[in-house]
Amino acid sequence: MHFYCICGKRITDQTDFLSYKAHVLPDQDYEDFWNGIDQLVDDETMNHREKENIRFSCSSMGRYMYQCPECGRVILEDIEDNSKLHFFKPESAVVSKKLLVSEKGKQWKGLLHAEWNDEKPDWREHKGYIMPGCNLEYDNTEFDDKESFMERYYEIFEDMVSKGIIRSAMMRVNNERIHIWRSDEN
Ligand SMILES: [Zn+2]
Structure with missing residues (x-):
C-alpha cells in the first residue's frame, strides 16, 4: 500500500524492514503480548493452529506508525479504522527524521x-x-x-x-x- 503525506511525499509500505515504519504496542496490551510469546516458547503441546491463533492475536495488538522522511511528520494508524491515518507535525524544524530506525x-x-x-x-x-x-x-x-x-x-x-x-x-x-x-x- 502507499499514501501521501500532507507535505506531498509519497510513502510506500510494500516491503519489509522499512526504516520509517514501526509497530506500536499499547501499554494496556503489553502484558498480554508477552504472555502470548511466553506461551509460544514454553508450551510444546500446542498444535500449529493454536500457535497461529496466538501469533495472530499478538500481531493484531499492534498498529503501524510511520515518519515522513521528508517533513518529519509522525503518522499513526487509527485504532478502529486502519485505513484512517492521523498526522502529527513536529513542533521543531530540527526534529530527527529517523525516529523509527532500528535501535542498532x-x-x-x-x-x-x-x-x-x-x-x-x-x-x-x-x-x-x-x-x-x-x-x-x-x-x-x-x-x-x-x-x-x-x-x-x-x-x-x-x-x-x-x-x-x-x-x-x-x-x-x-x-x-x-x-x-x-x-x-x-
Ligand atoms: Zn511529509
Missing part, C-alpha cells in the same frame, strides 16, 4: 538490492539502480553503464559485508538473478 542504528543488518535493465522502463531515469537498505548512506547508485553498475554493486556489497551490516543481497540483470547472497547467521 548504523549497525543494523540490512539488505542490498540492485537492478539493471538494458531496456530502460519509461518511468525510470536510469538503466541501473543499486538500493542499499541499511542505515548508512551510499552515494553513486544510479547508472547507465553496465560495467560501472556491476563494479559499484560488488564494491558496496563488500563494504557492507566487511562492516557486518548485511543479511541478504541480490543483483538482477534484465530480470535474471546474477548474484544472490544470504548471511549464515539468519
Whole structure:
C-alpha cells in the first residue's frame, strides 16, 4: 500500500524492514503480548493452529506508525479504522527524521538490492539502480553503464559485508538473478 503525506511525499509500505515504519504496542496490551510469546516458547503441546491463533492475536495488538522522511511528520494508524491515518507535525524544524530506525542504528543488518535493465522502463531515469537498505548512506547508485553498475554493486556489497551490516543481497540483470547472497547467521 502507499499514501501521501500532507507535505506531498509519497510513502510506500510494500516491503519489509522499512526504516520509517514501526509497530506500536499499547501499554494496556503489553502484558498480554508477552504472555502470548511466553506461551509460544514454553508450551510444546500446542498444535500449529493454536500457535497461529496466538501469533495472530499478538500481531493484531499492534498498529503501524510511520515518519515522513521528508517533513518529519509522525503518522499513526487509527485504532478502529486502519485505513484512517492521523498526522502529527513536529513542533521543531530540527526534529530527527529517523525516529523509527532500528535501535542498532548504523549497525543494523540490512539488505542490498540492485537492478539493471538494458531496456530502460519509461518511468525510470536510469538503466541501473543499486538500493542499499541499511542505515548508512551510499552515494553513486544510479547508472547507465553496465560495467560501472556491476563494479559499484560488488564494491558496496563488500563494504557492507566487511562492516557486518548485511543479511541478504541480490543483483538482477534484465530480470535474471546474477548474484544472490544470504548471511549464515539468519
Ligand atoms: Zn511529509
